[in-house]
Amino acid sequence: MRPDILQPLSPGWVAACRQATVGALCLLAGGAWSQASDTEPSPARQQTLIHIVRQDCGSCHGMRLKGGLGPALTPEALADRPVAALVSTILQGRSGTPMPGWQGMLDEQDARWIAQQLLRGFPEVKQP
Amino acid sequence: MTTTLRLILSLSLTLILAACASAPTPVGTGDLGVVIERANGTVAVVNTSTQTVLGDIAGLGDLSHASVVFSRDGAHAYVFGRDGALTKLNILTRQIEARTQQAGNSIGGAISQDGRLVAAQNYEPGGVKVFDAQTLALVADIPAEYAPGKLSRVVGLADLPGHRFIFSLFDADQIWIADLSTPQKPALQKFTQIGHQPYDALVTPDGRYYIAGLFGEDGLTLIDLWAPQPQARRILQGYGRGQQPLPVYKMPHLRGWAVAGRQAWLPAIGHHEVLIVDTDTWQEVGRIPVAGQPVFVMARPDGRQVWVNFAVPDYHRVQVIDTQSRQIVQTLEPGKAVLHMEFTPRGEAVWISSRDANLVSIIDTQTLQTLSTLSLPSPSGIFFTSRAARMGF
Numbered sequence: 001m002r003p004d005i006l007q008p009l010s011p012g013w014v015a016a017c018r019q020a021t022v023g024a025l026c027l028l029a030g031g032a033w034s035q036a037s038d039t040e041p042s043p044a045r046q047q048t049l050i051h052i053v054r055q056d057c058g059s060c061h062g063m064r065l066k067g068g069l070g071p072a073l074t075p076e077a078l079a080d081r082p083v084a085a086l087v088s089t090i091l092q093g094r095s096g097t098p099m100p101g102w103q104g105m106l107d108e109q110d111a112r113w114i115a116q117q118l119l120r121g122f123p124e125v126k127q128p
Numbered sequence: 129m130t131t132t133l134r135l136i137l138s139l140s141l142t143l144i145l146a147a148c149a150s151a152p153t154p155v156g157t158g159d160l161g162v163v164i165e166r167a168n169g170t171v172a173v174v175n176t177s178t179q180t181v182l183g184d185i186a187g188l189g190d191l192s193h194a195s196v197v198f199s200r201d202g203a204h205a206y207v208f209g210r211d212g213a214l215t216k217l218n219i220l221t222r223q224i225e226a227r228t229q230q231a232g233n234s235i236g237g238a239i240s241q242d243g244r245l246v247a248a249q250n251y252e253p254g255g256v257k258v259f260d261a262q263t264l265a266l267v268a269d270i271p272a273e274y275a276p277g278k279l280s281r282v283v284g285l286a287d288l289p290g291h292r293f294i295f296s297l298f299d300a301d302q303i304w305i306a307d308l309s310t311p312q313k314p315a316l317q318k319f320t321q322i323g324h325q326p327y328d329a330l331v332t333p334d335g336r337y338y339i340a341g342l343f344g345e346d347g348l349t350l351i352d353l354w355a356p357q358p359q360a361r362r363i364l365q366g367y368g369r370g371q372q373p374l375p376v377y378k379m380p381h382l383r384g385w386a387v388a389g390r391q392a393w394l395p396a397i398g399h400h401e402v403l404i405v406d407t408d409t410w411q412e413v414g415r416i417p418v419a420g421q422p423v424f425v426m427a428r429p430d431g432r433q434v435w436v437n438f439a440v441p442d443y444h445r446v447q448v449i450d451t452q453s454r455q456i457v458q459t460l461e462p463g464k465a466v467l468h469m470e471f472t473p474r475g476e477a478v479w480i481s482s483r484d485a486n487l488v489s490i491i492d493t494q495t496l497q498t499l500s501t502l503s504l505p506s507p508s509g510i511f512f513t514s515r516a517a518r519m520g521f
Contacts, residue, residue, distance in 0.1 A: 055465070055483065056440045059378050062210055063166065063192030067233055068251060069281065069298070069327075069379065093375055098327070098343055100375030105441060125167075 086115035157202030161512035166191045176472045179500045183222045189213045195236040200243035202513035208237040226264040238287045247293045254279035267311045274300035284329025286520045296326035296340045322360040323349045330382040331520040363410040374398035378439035388431030388451045395422035429475035437466045462489040473514035481507035
């Protein structure tokens with residue numbers, strides 16, 4: 001049986017992550033969990049994430065992700081960024097810049113999937 | 129009557145009828161507007177009297193964060209696209225009259241008091257470009273160079289009386305005024321160290337005050353443009369970021385802000401509050417808790433109500449504040465991802481775009497009932513031609 005820590009973050013964990021006091025624990029859990037590369041968000045969740053990135057991240061990074069107030073998020077622009085660094089930026093934000101931490105809305109699995117897709121060239125929203 | 133006369137009369141009548149049939153019906157522009165369909169590079173032309181979509185104009189590129197200014201005759205809309213394209217539309221014929229790819233990444237624009245110059249504020253390359261409003265020929269290029277080879281992203285561009293534009297440099301903590309009285313040789317006046325990271329700004333409806341919101345510190349910067357020697361000074365320190373800055377999921381927009389009577393109503397940044405400021409003393413006189421991080425805080429034209437929309441994840445709501453009692457009188461849920469609100473010229477109705485609901489709701493501002501809804505794909509900014517007559521719009 002896999003240890004609990006390898007399971008996707010439960011809502012409880014996500015809530016806990018919001019508390020700065022357990023930030024270290026959260027990172028620990030996230031780090032260990034991230035080794036479980038066989039888990040990724042459900043197809044429905046992936047569609048939601050694509051929408052969030054294109055629309056809400058797009059407020060600052062542009063709907064085409066070519067940048068705006070925030071930098072471009074194209075594969076070329078992110079070429080030398082490790083996934084872990086992107087995940088950390090997505091969840092924690094970047095201090096000194098307008099980039100907020102999105103851990104109130106995204107969990108580690110979401111952020112990792114988004115980071116991987118950004119490095120590959122982010123998918124388009126499926127047209128209905 | 130002779131046969132000849134009869135023939136002449138009959139011919140004349142035929143000619144008159146023919147002329148009537150071919151003459152275009154004259155149409156005014158006072159109740160027209162445009163709605164940005166952000167995902168498909170299209171704007172819809174709308175009529176606020178009939179509450180209908182008249183038609184579409186396509187082929188405008190990346191319209192995420194697009195904004196619009198109008199010519200004085202209200203017949204032309206200048207659309208500033210995110211991808212740096214500036215397009216001049218004739219909203220009567222619904223055709224593109226001119227288009228220029230003027231930058232790599234743009235955030236909006238302004239039109240001069242006399243309607244002859246259109247200015248675009250750009251992130252990439254950072255600066256302002258000024259165009260002939262008729263032809264979109266480049267008149268002046270003003271790079272926001274604040275250190276050798278370093279260009280700042282430009283925000284908070286607004287028109288000022290005269291041939292002047294004012295704007296803020298996000299990366300340089302500066303505010304500049306460009307005077308284009310001699311268009312080919314813009315005269316620049318620079319205010320430095322105005323505060324950290326100005327993120328947006330506004331000019332008051334009388335053109336007297338320019339106010340920039342600061343992301344990097346807790347306060348705003350004010351310039352009294354009527355002062356003999358205008359200076360940038362800090363106001364409302366502690367206005368919005370608070371002691372513990374919160375994540376800001378979407379930058380508040382100050383343009384289109386709310387001045388109602390003697391009070392200005394401002395979005396707090398990060399916090400779920402709207403702040404009330406006395407415009408004589410520039411002191412805070414109240415705060416109202418609201419349903420999320422405010423993005424637009426807009427006064428109905430008469431100033432009796434203030435309408436507020438919010439950043440993700442609270443962006444399915446809109447709240448209406450009564451400015452006299454300072455109470456929230458209604459919380460509306462027009463649809464998911466409310467991005468913008470626009471009042472009809474005299475404010476009897478407000479149009480609200482809900483991006484993810486693919487819906488524009490038209491709401492009676494007295495009864496707060498929905499009068500009508502229009503189906504439009506991913507609607508964002510809504511702009512009515514009444515903006516043509518207002519400073520700072």
